[in-house]
Amino acid sequence: MKGKAHCYLRDHINTDEIIPARYLTMDQEKDLAPHAMEDIDKTFVKKVSEGDFIVAGKDFGCGSSREHAVWALRGAGVKAVIASSFARIFYRNCINNGFLAIECSDASQKIQTGDILTIDLKKGIIYNETKNETYIFTPIPDFAQEIINKGGLMKTITEKVTS
């Protein structure tokens, strides 16, 4: 997994900022994507390319439980969010969608916007190709990895319900 970093290093970036409530009458990724991160950075969607990463500080995704935040980011092409820590519901929503939320304060202190990163999930390492640095992240818990591998919570429970 390789992409460019977009840093928003403030702590407590909330889901109202990631996808403002004025767009919550929509719930499709393609409709939400043009407004991803709009109240933090109006130019975000112009700058982001498929496969890029967001790098942030503590408590990313706090506030409202709207899963629209995950869909907006994924729709905009974001492959993973790397943050020092995540708010609980946002973290759950990422796992349930098979979307990557990587906890790594080292990375969030050193990465700069534009750095090219490669993430090795198995080894739990982020390579910063631009700076020639590596950062070790907290491995994604097994149960979460299982849900992610299966393609999200719905796939997991569908197996259960229909078996």
Added chain:
Amino acid sequence: MRSTITEKILAAHSDREHVTPGELINAKIDVIMCHDVTTTPAIDLLKEHGNLPVAYPDRVVIMPDHFVPNKDIKSAEMVAKIRRWAREEKIENFYEVGRHGVCHALLPEQGYVRPGTTIICGDSHTSTHGALGAFATGIGSTDLAAALATGELWFKVPESILFKIHGTLQKGVYAKDVILEIIRKIGVDGALYKTMEFTGEVIENFSIESRMTLCNMTIEAGAKSGIINPDQKTIDYVRARTSQPFEIVTSDPDAEYSQIIDIDISMLKPMVALPHLPSNGKAVSDVGDISIDQAWLGSCTNGRLEDLRIAAEEINGKKVAKNVRMIVVPATSEIWKQANREGLLDIFAEAGATISSPTCGACLGGHMGILAAGERCISSTNRNFVGRMGSPDSEVYLASPATVAASAIAGKIVNPNAYNQDKS
């Protein structure tokens, strides 16, 4: 093995003798609440995954609230879709406009919240229901879909922080001030992933409504849930609303907490949280002259009868300042009717405020009082994030209903009269 109330409820719902913090469990869900914004994606997910039916329709309660009465075509379509699905799935508990209300105010009012039960909703302020001794937590739409299809959901058992609240509240100081003070102290991620359990004589003396205000805002400290051990007040409140059985579960006196925080609130003054974080709390008396354009009274935090009574008493025949718009939004239809019977709505209207139908409305920047760039609002809601009530260039100040009402009259942020009188 000694346990907290939260651990006991989770153990009972996952057929375990006991559970410990950090453990992953599947817990049976007693009540699944659905509102307008997060339910439609869950319906789509169920349809996409082989048309999964709702496992237990009688455990589902639907209450469109965010954008009702529908503010535009898109929100109308959203609720229409939920209505169709509810009919297909034979979900009887549907609260239509006129009998509706903000979900976290309506659910306990209508008797769905019972001590010892598990409650989820695709909404972060689900923590409110811990006020009645239930385990209640907010989740996303995929979780909602999974719970609808299976009747259960995965959880990591949270650690609990015990807040012992002592002292006597001064006049004009309320539960809202207490929770703003707690969030100021521990920060917006001070209880991340944890449960905030409240105890102490202040909590015992609180009404059920005040306890709800307290638990409602635990999510603003990052908590998974807030909870208060049920007592006679809880039992009376619940008994008056439902004949469904429930079991009283309480924390063992020697249960383990990740932290115990003692707070004496005797010196606490009326608080206001400045933009753009709920943890930016300051005493109103320390913020200087801050003029306001709008005063908003409502929401799942402070739109209940107790709140309207306090605000009406504060207004007491006075007029809303010339340059201020005051908007009053009773949280449920029952609250609206009772406020009307008690003459509270007259007091607001005579003061020059406007009264809306129950809705989340402007609390999340939906409708009914959206702010323009540069405008400032004092609000009894729970979030003052950038753009929360409208333009990203507007400002929201969080305070108690008394402070909101007093500020509406003064045209700037001021202490409630009840507090000032007590001091003079």
